[in-house]
Amino acid sequence: MIEVKNIEKSFESNHVLKNVSAVFETGKTNMIIGGSGSGKTVLMKSIIGLHRIDGGRIEYDGRNLPDMKMSEIRMLRREVGMLFQGSALFDSLTVLENVIYPLEMFSPSTKEEMLERARFCLKHVNLEEKAFGLAPSEISGGMQKRVAIARAIALQPKYLFCDEPNSGLDPKTSLVIDQLIHEVTHEFEITTIINSHDMNSVMEIGENIIFIEKGEKAWQGNKDDIFHVDNEALNNFVFASELFKKVKRTNQ
Amino acid sequence: MGLIADTGKYILLMKRVFVAPDRGRMFFRQFPKELEKLGLQSLPIVAIISVFIGFIMTMQTKLNTSNPLLPVYTTGLVTRDTLLLEFSSTILCLILAGKVGSNIASEIGTMRITEQIDALEIMGVNSANYLILPKVVAFVVMMPFLVIFSMALGIFGGYFVGVLTTIMTTGDYLVGIKFAFVPYYVFYSLIKSMIFAFLISSVAAFYGYYSYGGALDVGKSSTNAVVNGSILILFFNILITKIMLN
Incomplete structure (x- = not known):
């Protein structure tokens, strides 16, 4: 399990993450969703330790990342797997x-x-x-x-991070990738965190969804709860397309 | 201010590079590949440039020193000492700063912008050590061989002036290249070239490692690596010459 508590992150005068707290559960596909510039990528990079946070705690099963030395972070990272947006396979x-x-x-x-x-x-x-x-x-x-x-x-790995896993893929292949991530998460009991703005993925595998809006956690729930939320920002984001609006009406 | 900050960043990067590799066998797997890529693949350009420069230098020297008062060995001696002291170390390294420096900067820069370096870091690998150390060590190891190769071919190129033209005889040239030979010049040249090799590869790796953005930015990093590597070679040339030849 990964737990973030009251994390803050600024880039000079730009306050990107504001007092964000969340729990990412083991054996579940945890999704961070939000619009462009909402701070979801910064949140994910902060959790991995690619950004140093200004305040708060990031606990990997009780081990607080900001307190660790570089050598300890390296050891922790051996328990981490990451799927990058562009795959980041080694060309050579x-x-x-x-x-x-x-x-x-x-x-x-x-x-x-x-x-x-x-x-x-x-x-x-x-x-x-x-x-x-x-x-x-x-x-x-x-x-x-x-x-x-x-x-x-x-x-x-005990922890799997996926940054926009479906970016650049057709809907059918996206579905295959989503299902694979879901499968390995359950099969190997991994704490998986997926950064996405693909609503198909959210509806398909979102077991624990965190919605980030202007650097703050605006909502947390699962793919079933999302149809019954009275949060304007979330509704505008999730049900932006006519198709999803229809799906929402059907579900309600 | 930028220069001081960059120097600090460079020193910190080198501190991460020069530590024992996470896995020795991975280093020794990468090392021969780098010897081949940075050293052996540079042989054709070194050969071509050295032969031609040796030829031209001998011709120019002969034409500009055609004075009956000057001894016959002048041309050979000037050609040899110029090759030994400057061309086969400094000028050759300036050329290799272009070829090898841009190669290293663009390779590591591309790995940076395609998140391959982030992938290494996330795996818990010391990416600076894994990517840069084999390149720097391989290039420093190969450089003396390239310099000796260049010296030999440069002198050989000068010999062809006697064979292909009538402006001097091969006999005069051979007398000149053997006259008053100082073996220390070769030692000086080799030491100098190894320092230059370190500068070329480490500076290029620095610019590549801290690339960001897209293809255009990798191009800029590559250019910066070549330009700043060349300036450092010229600066260190004065420093080393002052220390070793005074």
Whole structure:
């Protein structure tokens, strides 16, 4: 479980995060949603430790991130997997090598065990064996995302962060990626935090949703609660399209 | 102010670079690749430039010193000492600051803007050490070989003036290149070039590592790496010459 308490973050005079508190539960897909410039990316980067917060606590199962030394943060990060918006696969390595990489860096396993684990992860995300030897530039965006998920789960992380996992993908592939994230979260009991503004994802896998508006937590609930909320900012954000307005009317 | 801040950032980055690698075997896997990429792949450009400069330098020296009062060995001696003292170390490094410096800055810069460096950091890898150390060590190790290669080919290029033209004989040239040879010049040149190699690779890595934005910004980082690397080479050239040749 990750718990953030009263976190504050400013960039010079720009006060981006204002007293944000939230609980991200283990074994659930926790989603941070919000419009562009609302502070959701800063919140996620602060939780990972890529931004140093000005005040508050970020507790990874009781371990407060801001109190940690760099060496301790590095150790903690070995328990973290991350899926980046652009996949961030290493260009110079093949698909298989990308997944083996974190194992080679931190796992005490033998070469054969690492290979076996990497193959298992790639098969788990439904990647065909013939793609294993290809370079990231030779596979599609959806496949790159799947490789990135395989890499993120290779070390059996306790925490998984996904930054806009569906960006640049078609709706069908987005659904596949959402379901994969949901599956691995439940199967491996991971605390997953997804940063998204894709409403299809929210409706599909949002088990714990945090809505950020102007740097503050404006709402928290799940995908079923969202239809019955009397929060104007959230309604304007979630039900911006005619389709979702119809869905809301049907659900009410 | 910016210069002081950048110098501080550079020193802090180097502190992160020069620590024991997280996994030694990953370093030793990367190291030969960098030797090949930064060193061996530079051989063709070093060879071409050295032969041509040796040839031109010998020709120019001969044409500008055609005085019966000057001894016959003058041309060979001037060519050799210029190659040994300046061309094969300083000028060659200025050229390599363009080739290798831009290569390092753009490679690391692209990794930065495509979040590959963030991915390493999130995994708990010391990205500065993992990415920069093999490049810096490989280039510093390869540089003396490139310099010796350049010296040999430069002198060889000068020999061709005697073979291909009638302005001097190969005999006169050979006398000149053997006359009053100071082995310390080679040592001085090698030490100098290794310092320059460190500057080229570390400065380029610094600009690449702190790239941000998009492709245009990586281009700017690459340019800054070459320009500032070259300025530092010229500055350190004076400093090292003052220390080692005075």
